[in-house]
Amino acid sequence: xxxxxxxxxxxxxxxxxxxxLGLAVSMPAYFLRIPVYLHEQTLVAGRANxxxxxxxxxxxxxxxxxxxxxxxxxxxxxxxxxxxxxITGKKTKLFNNPLPSVLILGGKQGSxxxxxxxxxxxxxxxxxxxxxxxxxxxxxxxxxxxALTKKEILPSNLSGNYKPVGYIGEDEIGQxxxxxxxxxxxxxxxxxxxxxxxxxxxxxxxxxxxxxSEQHQQARLLESAxxxxxxxxxxxTTPLLLSKIKECLDMDEPSSLPLPRDAxxxxxxxxxxDLT
Numbered sequence: 149x150x151x152x153x154x155x156x157x158x159x160x161x162x163x164x165x166x167x168x169l170g171l172a173v174s175m176p177a178y179f180l181r182i183p184v185y186l187h188e189q190t191l192v193a194g195r196a197n198x199x200x201x202x203x204x205x206x207x208x209x210x211x212x213x214x215x216x217x218x219x220x221x222x223x224x225x226x227x228x229x230x231x232x233x234x235i236t237g238k239k240t241k242l243f244n245n246p247l248p249s250v251l252i253l254g255g256k257q258g259s260x261x262x263x264x265x266x267x268x269x270x271x272x273x274x275x276x277x278x279x280x281x282x283x284x285x286x287x288x289x290x291x292x293x294x295a296l297t298k299k300e301i302l303p304s305n306l307s308g309n310y311k312p313v314g315y316i317g318e319d320e321i322g323q324x325x326x327x328x329x330x331x332x333x334x335x336x337x338x339x340x341x342x343x344x345x346x347x348x349x350x351x352x353x354x355x356x357x358x359x360x361s362e363q364h365q366q367a368r369l370l371e372s373a374x375x376x377x378x379x380x381x382x383x384x385t386t387p388l389l390l391s392k393i394k395e396c397l398d399m400d401e402p403s404s405l406p407l408p409r410d411a412x413x414x415x416x417x418x419x420x421x422d423l424t
Contacts, residue, residue: 163419166190167194235322238326257284268386277393281313283295283312325348337366351379351392353379354380
């Protein structure tokens, strides 16, 4: 199917952001003599990307440390393209009280295990913090509906401190990140990069079933920079989650990492120059 579409649309280049779907398009593009470019978003390169790299004209890197997986002569560090709102997000007052605010993320789909521990510790959390809780909108776990139900039965003095959301859109995430005091999150490539570039205190619970434990590696990088604490999912309990949130909020305000903020323009400018 990739051969069919490449022949039909005749692109001047293919830019892959990784994974097996990217490989499935990049390989036939190479055989059709269409230039292939690759962007590696994570610290740990997966098999599909190391295969794609063998016939890519350029490998763009989000993290300098991932250069060890690729040929030096075709690799270039540009950073990770950012959602526009991440940099332009303005700090706003999200709650009508002086409590610290915590943003809990579970990735695009939410995290059922994190959600369950948040639900279990909700009364204790809300006595001390404002909570914005991105649950995901899975119809299997139905965690968003559960969060709305729990909000309804909270005492009136706590209900206003809890804001469950199913999904946080592109136009909202920057404002949330700018406005909260800390983040509880998985450690995906985009989230880790954004937390690093903002210097946002965070408690990271890496999803371990990824290539080369990439989320754990990204979490370790932020931990070494004094931005994050790591709570392994294997050790996750409700009391420990509450304890680690307090520990994270007690940390000194971290400095941001010196990561490129203009990765998209760097990548595009280089790709266009290479093609011309």
